[in-house]
Amino acid sequence: MSKRKLTRQQRWRVEKVQAERTQRAHSKDKKAQHALIEGHLDEVSNGLVTAHFGRQVEVEATDGPHQGKRQRCHVRANVESLVTGDKVTWRPALDELQEGVVEARQERKSLLARPDMRGTMKAVAANVDQLLLVVAPEPEPFANLIDRYLVAAEDSGLEPVLVINKWDLISQGQVSPVISQRLDSFLEIYREIGYQVLATSTQSEEDLRDLKQQLKGQISVFVGQSGVGKSSLINYLLPGVDLRVGSLSEDSRKGRHTTTTAKLFHFPEGGQLIDSPGIREFALGYLEANALAEGFREFRPFLGLCRFRDCSHQKEPGCALQSAVAEGKIRQQRFDSFLHLLTSL
Numbered sequence: 001m002s003k004r005k006l007t008r009q010q011r012w013r014v015e016k017v018q019a020e021r022t023q024r025a026h027s028k029d030k031k032a033q034h035a036l037i038e039g040h041l042d043e044v045s046n047g048l049v050t051a052h053f054g055r056q057v058e059v060e061a062t063d064g065p066h067q068g069k070r071q072r073c074h075v076r077a078n079v080e081s082l083v084t085g086d087k088v089t090w091r092p093a094l095d096e097l098q099e100g101v102v103e104a105r106q107e108r109k110s111l112l113a114r115p116d117m118r119g120t121m122k123a124v125a126a127n128v129d130q131l132l133l134v135v136a137p138e139p140e141p142f143a144n145l146i147d148r149y150l151v152a153a154e155d156s157g158l159e160p161v162l163v164i165n166k167w168d169l170i171s172q173g174q175v176s177p178v179i180s181q182r183l184d185s186f187l188e189i190y191r192e193i194g195y196q197v198l199a200t201s202t203q204s205e206e207d208l209r210d211l212k213q214q215l216k217g218q219i220s221v222f223v224g225q226s227g228v229g230k231s232s233l234i235n236y237l238l239p240g241v242d243l244r245v246g247s248l249s250e251d252s253r254k255g256r257h258t259t260t261t262a263k264l265f266h267f268p269e270g271g272q273l274i275d276s277p278g279i280r281e282f283a284l285g286y287l288e289a290n291a292l293a294e295g296f297r298e299f300r301p302f303l304g305l306c307r308f309r310d311c312s313h314q315k316e317p318g319c320a321l322q323s324a325v326a327e328g329k330i331r332q333q334r335f336d337s338f339l340h341l342l343t344s345l
């Protein structure tokens with residue numbers, strides 16, 4: 001192919017197109033570019049995404065002169081998608097009423113995802129350390145539901161902690177001995193597996209002490225079935241905070257915009273909470289059968305030991321899980337729950 005000599009006019013046009021393309025590539029978010037040009041930004045520092053609004057995020061400075069302050073931010077076009085809890089490198093605006101710019105996302109420790117309306121898994125929160133699975137004597141817990149949450153937590157890399165709320169009902173003998181007994185043996189199973197179990201109630205300060213201790217220095221989420229007392233617990237732990245996730249408007253001209261995205265809060269006595277209606281209902285989305293078995297913590301030593309590599313742990317001879325159940329190394333109830341979840345995949 002011969003090199004054609006371009007006329008000055010053509011060269012000018014090529015250069016112009018090139019420049020425009022570069023401009024577009026570098027500044028998909030024009031406002032971010034604009035902010036940089038305007039020079040109203042401070043030095044690069046570390047931050048934490050505390051909320052998400054469409055293409056903007058709210059970032060809290062975790063070091064530097066703005067530490068503890070929050071700002072709305074534009075996100076550079078080359079930054080991968082952000083969720084609440086993400087740690088970022090950003091440039092705060094010098095004037096806190098202006099908007100900062102997120103330059104990069106830092107590595108994630110864990111990612112909590114939940115299925116959207118079409119069943120596609122959507123990331124909702126990053127770097128959550130522990131999942132507080134709230135249960136109560138009433139509504140009485142289903143083993144299956146607890147196990148679903150536990151598997152989801154294990155799969156997302158979060159440490160689950162079982163929180164038995166409404167403990168006052170038990171300690172004051174307000175639930176029938178049958179329910180009380182059932183709950184006890186239930187909890188014993190989870191303790192035996194190695195999960196931490198805490199008793200709480202929203203009826204006295206004393207009953208929240210262990211939970212407050214557990215929250216310190218960690219990013220937590222509260223999950224559990226309706227009516228167990230998640231809202232009550234969170235209201236006690238975050239006094240005076242407007243928990244309505246829609247309380248920050250996306251755009252004041254459009255009025256109050258209710259967003260269901262997750263928000264990050266600081267507990268006054270230490271630790272952080274990420275909360276949204278979606279997170280509270282977080283359970284099991286799509287899972288591979290292997291991930292399901294892995295999610296039953298006490299099954300792990302036996303996985304891969306079945307006679308058949310593709311053992312479904314149902315009726316096959318030489319199934320290591322079934323032998324473990326027969327030998328009392330795996331509780332029958334957990335195995336039944338596993339099979340139930342397996343058939344509902």
Ligand SMILES: Nc1nc2c(ncn2[C@@H]2O[C@H](COP(=O)(O)OP(=O)(O)OP(=O)(O)O)[C@@H](O)[C@H]2O)c(=O)[nH]1
Nearest residue numbers: 165166167201202203225226227228229230231232
């Ligand atoms: N006795 C007793 N009742 C409680 C306790 N905590 C919450 N409740 C009551 O349990 C009911 C449900 O509490 P909520 O905080 O709304 O429960 P939730 O888990 O947030 O429920 P959803 O909003 O439906 O998900 C309310 O009537 C509370 O007053 C507790 O520790 N002891």
Ligand SMILES: [Zn+2]
Nearest residue numbers: 306311313319
């Ligand atoms: Zn098997």
